[in-house]
Amino acid sequence: MNAFGMFSAKPTVEGRRAKLRPFTPVDVEAMGPILADPEMLRLHRIGAYRR
Numbered sequence: 001m002n003a004f005g006m007f008s009a010k011p012t013v014e015g016r017r018a019k020l021r022p023f024t025p026v027d028v029e030a031m032g033p034i035l036a037d038p039e040m041l042r043l044h045r046i047g048a049y050r051r
Contacts, residue, residue: 012021
């Protein structure tokens with residue numbers, strides 16, 4: 001499973017100040033640098049799938 005697939009299988013959660021929704025292909029460009037950050041990979045265990 002790739003990182004995009006892991007993050008896209010989430011519900012939409014809405015509150016007064018924020019809306020959290022699954023990633024879409026439109027988000028790929030903005031999320032690329034974040035998903036490439038080794039610290040983020042370590043904290044979210046995404047990097048573990050590459051080893």
